[in-house]
Amino acid sequence: MPAMSTRSPAKNRSAQTRRRTPSRRRRGRRNHRAWIPYALGGVAVVFVAGLVLGSHLGQISPSEPVRATVRDAAAPMTQTRLQGEGTPSADPRAAPDMRDAGNSGSEHLITAMTAGAPRALAPKPPQPAVREPSEVVPAALPAPAAAQAEPQDSRQPAWQRYAVPSDPPAGRPMIAVVIDDLGINRKQTREMTELPGPLTLAFMTYADDLAAQTAAARQAGHELMIHFPMEPSGASADPGPNALLRSLDPAEVQRRLDWGLGRFEGYIGINNHMGSAFTEDPAGMEIVLRELKRRGLVFLDSRTTAKTTAPGIARSLGVPIVQRDVFLDNVQSEAAIAAQLAEVERKARTRGAAIAIGHPYAATVAALRDWLPGLEERGFSLVPLSAIVRRDEERPALVSTGH
Numbered sequence: 001m002p003a004m005s006t007r008s009p010a011k012n013r014s015a016q017t018r019r020r021t022p023s024r025r026r027r028g029r030r031n032h033r034a035w036i037p038y039a040l041g042g043v044a045v046v047f048v049a050g051l052v053l054g055s056h057l058g059q060i061s062p063s064e065p066v067r068a069t070v071r072d073a074a075a076p077m078t079q080t081r082l083q084g085e086g087t088p089s090a091d092p093r094a095a096p097d098m099r100d101a102g103n104s105g106s107e108h109l110i111t112a113m114t115a116g117a118p119r120a121l122a123p124k125p126p127q128p129a130v131r132e133p134s135e136v137v138p139a140a141l142p143a144p145a146a147a148q149a150e151p152q153d154s155r156q157p158a159w160q161r162y163a164v165p166s167d168p169p170a171g172r173p174m175i176a177v178v179i180d181d182l183g184i185n186r187k188q189t190r191e192m193t194e195l196p197g198p199l200t201l202a203f204m205t206y207a208d209d210l211a212a213q214t215a216a217a218r219q220a221g222h223e224l225m226i227h228f229p230m231e232p233s234g235a236s237a238d239p240g241p242n243a244l245l246r247s248l249d250p251a252e253v254q255r256r257l258d259w260g261l262g263r264f265e266g267y268i269g270i271n272n273h274m275g276s277a278f279t280e281d282p283a284g285m286e287i288v289l290r291e292l293k294r295r296g297l298v299f300l301d302s303r304t305t306a307k308t309t310a311p312g313i314a315r316s317l318g319v320p321i322v323q324r325d326v327f328l329d330n331v332q333s334e335a336a337i338a339a340q341l342a343e344v345e346r347k348a349r350t351r352g353a354a355i356a357i358g359h360p361y362a363a364t365v366a367a368l369r370d371w372l373p374g375l376e377e378r379g380f381s382l383v384p385l386s387a388i389v390r391r392d393e394e395r396p397a398l399v400s401t402g403h
Ligand SMILES: [Zn+2]
Pocket: 180, 181, 227, 272, 273, 274
């Protein structure tokens, strides 16, 4: 029975088929025609798929330059920002700056402000792929014209890079007025900063808020120095925290140097605060002067002792050195200071240049306020200290016999 039951539907279908031959043929033609929409649909699907694939393949090359443009636009911004933050840069010219640990922050800050744009115009190393859209927009702005006109030369020693520009007329006696002990008393520091310059302002390593105080001084047109505390010979005098002492081992002298030279940026060199004992010590001064040599800085010897070893060591190492000619205010009266200023003029006339050191006392501020305005009329040039360093470098014969 199972056999019958399986055959019987076939027989029935066969019987129906025979009976409905004409309609089967019609239906067969209809069924045949029913494939046409499916075939057309299939062709359409293949066609659309081809279009999609083709357009996708076609977009690869046009979209690449677009991405490249965005990358180029973002690169200057990113590069400048990285240098400003002191992040290691792929630019090999940045390498010497990075080594100048003491002045490094300033180089990078100033480099970012003044030289970022010209550097960005040079061929750029590959940049990190991930970028915020906000980084792209400012980079499209044109760089300041001044920055492009005066690219910084990182191969210059720091003292030249941070020198206040000056071009005194040849043959005119030069006077540099250095005011040190700055930064501790804010009011007196501000009064000195407000005097007409260029003065050379030396800030104590251990003063507070040095970045702001020195930036204000530099913006007012004064040259910057670090005033470095060193051991005095008088037992009662305290040179202050992190002073250089003869009893320190060389590693500690170096550590204190690194600390002090990293306190702010944009200075041309250092001069000694006190130091009548330490500057007599050749071993200690050699460590100091080697570090100044490495960093491209100047040493101004305050000459708190006649037996200072700094000039001889500096010359043997090739460190630019200048020395104080006159202390202005050992006696803090306007009359005494005026007399010292007259002595500065006399020395400048005979030697071609003279260096005065004063302090932020009220009497010194008052005396300078009277003396500075007539200086040019009396035939002198008020110069930043770097101008006298440069003169000595250009005329080395004067160094051995001069101040
Ligand atoms: Zn001092």
